[in-house]
Amino acid sequence: MRTKRIPVAVLGGTGTVGQRFVQLLAHHPWFEVKVVTGSERTVGRAYREGVNWKLNGDVPDGVADLTVQATAPNLDVPVVFSALPTTEAKEYEPQFAAAGYAVITNTSVYRLAPDVPLLIPELNPDHTDLIATQKSNHGWSGFIVASPNCSTTSAILPLKIWDDAFGLRSVIMVTMQAISGAGYPGVSALDITDNVIPYIGGEDYKLENEPKKLLGRVVNGQMALADVTVSAQANRVPVLNGHLASVSVGVGHKPTVDEAIAALQTWQTPTVCQELPSAPQRTVIYRPEPERPQPRLDRDTGDGLAWTVGKVRQCPVLDLRYLALTHNTLRGAASGAILNGELLVVQGYIG
Ligand code: NAP
Numbered sequence: 001m002r003t004k005r006i007p008v009a010v011l012g013g014t015g016t017v018g019q020r021f022v023q024l025l026a027h028h029p030w031f032e033v034k035v036v037t038g039s040e041r042t043v044g045r046a047y048r049e050g051v052n053w054k055l056n057g058d059v060p061d062g063v064a065d066l067t068v069q070a071t072a073p074n075l076d077v078p079v080v081f082s083a084l085p086t087t088e089a090k091e092y093e094p095q096f097a098a099a100g101y102a103v104i105t106n107t108s109v110y111r112l113a114p115d116v117p118l119l120i121p122e123l124n125p126d127h128t129d130l131i132a133t134q135k136s137n138h139g140w141s142g143f144i145v146a147s148p149n150c151s152t153t154s155a156i157l158p159l160k161i162w163d164d165a166f167g168l169r170s171v172i173m174v175t176m177q178a179i180s181g182a183g184y185p186g187v188s189a190l191d192i193t194d195n196v197i198p199y200i201g202g203e204d205y206k207l208e209n210e211p212k213k214l215l216g217r218v219v220n221g222q223m224a225l226a227d228v229t230v231s232a233q234a235n236r237v238p239v240l241n242g243h244l245a246s247v248s249v250g251v252g253h254k255p256t257v258d259e260a261i262a263a264l265q266t267w268q269t270p271t272v273c274q275e276l277p278s279a280p281q282r283t284v285i286y287r288p289e290p291e292r293p294q295p296r297l298d299r300d301t302g303d304g305l306a307w308t309v310g311k312v313r314q315c316p317v318l319d320l321r322y323l324a325l326t327h328n329t330l331r332g333a334a335s336g337a338i339l340n341g342e343l344l345v346v347q348g349y350i351g
Contacts, residue, residue, distance in 0.1 A: 150332025
């Protein structure tokens with residue numbers, strides 16, 4: 001039983017994901033936000049004044065009066081959750097790791113670096129074995145662990161389950177991604193209203209490469225990517241929150257649809273997940289109704305941490321197909337990163 005909470009900073013604490021961190025950590029049993037950082041726009045101001053709060057409820061009391069600090073590795077906390085924009089993440093995250101901080105990031109910059117764990121505790125908790133390699137490669141006393149892209153996250157769990165059960169070979173996916181995935185203010189209302197935008201910069205590449213790492217193995221401290229081919233097409237759709245993925249897969253051992261559904265329904269999370277205070281009671285929710293999952297109805301399931309999966313059918317081109325949905329700023333960003341932090345505590349990397 002932990003008696004003292006671990007002080008943490010939220011880098012980029014005023015943004016779309018930063019606000020989620022602040023909200024979720026307000027009553028977290030293990031972590032306490034002691035520092036928030038921002039851009040020149042907000043540094044030196046009280047958080048409640050600098051932030052353009054977009055979530056339900058008020059700015060949490062413990063953070064509202066904190067003065068927003070500049071992003072530099074001189075913060076009096078051992079752990080930083082990063083919701084920085086890409087350019088700032090590229091510059092600052094290695095500085096923090098070099099200075100001894102545990103950097104738990106949502107940003108894309110280091111996701112595919114061979115010595116940075118790309119982590120979802122329910123999928124690949126052992127990938128933290130890369131931390132020792134990373135520290136040794138760079139001579140860092142701290143380290144970086146990354147969460148996957150929010151749309152990779154929405155598709156990945158059935159891929160993992162069916163890879164373990166049937167052997168995954170190929171994937172074709174189309175994503176329908178919420179507006180909040182672009183941050184604030186994001187896509188212009190004139191562009192997204194009554195429309196679908198079939199382009200999100202860099203997203204297809206992330207969708208095609210992150211699964212290989214997530215489904216890969218760490219062998220003797222080195223990353224071995226999974227041998228699977230992925231073709232992806234990302235779309236921005238007029239939904240506030242919740243990324244939906246429509247996926248077809250080719251597998252080695254051909255299951256019936258009932259066997260594929262049973263694999264989803266009987267899958268168990270790794271035992272270490274039972275120790276994580278934010279882990280949802282049920283990680284995969286299979287919905288048999290033909291019109292589910294839907295962003296508005298399913299994104300908040302399991303406090304925004306569950307995968308809702310439906311429409312599992314034979315695929316006439318590959319073998320199986322499904323739809324999967326997760327909340328992009330919760331499971332796909334802040335909540336997912338907090339789970340990673342909890343895993344690092346349980347595994348003894350921080351605390
Ligand atoms: P956002 O709403 O645009 O917020 C970015 C924040 O970064 C702003 O609040 C800004 O602070 C802050 N910032 C800019 N320069 C900074 C600096 N030098 N130091 C500290 N803070 C600085 O973006 P977002 O959607 O939260 O995304 C943040 C990161 O998470 C991005 O890398 C994104 O790719 C990733 N991500 C986002 C989602 C999602 O669903 N939105 C999901 C997964 C990953 P000020 O307010 O002070 O100007």
